[in-house]
Amino acid sequence: MNKLRKRKFNTYYWTCVVVAVCMLIFSNFDWQIIIAMLTTGTMIPFVYFDERGKDAFPDMEVEDE
Structure with a gap:
């Protein structure tokens, strides 16, 4: 399931890039x-x-504990 979610977001990101380039x-x-x-x-x-994104931008409150 995690791999499917990762693939779905990668497809979303690439779609956004293609639309931006076309624009x-x-x-x-x-x-x-x-x-x-x-x-x-x-x-x-x-x-x-x-x-x-949770790994790239950790929550500072959790990190301080």
Whole structure:
């Protein structure tokens, strides 16, 4: 089950990157807005939902004990 969840999040991250690249190429939006949307769209699920985010960003309250 863990491997399926990891694969699902990897697919989500790659989809976000592909959409951002397509938007950079084909749209008139400012590139900084597109990069900001990509960063937000990938970091929020990584930190809050992906189990690998818990290892990358440990909870400081738990670490202090």
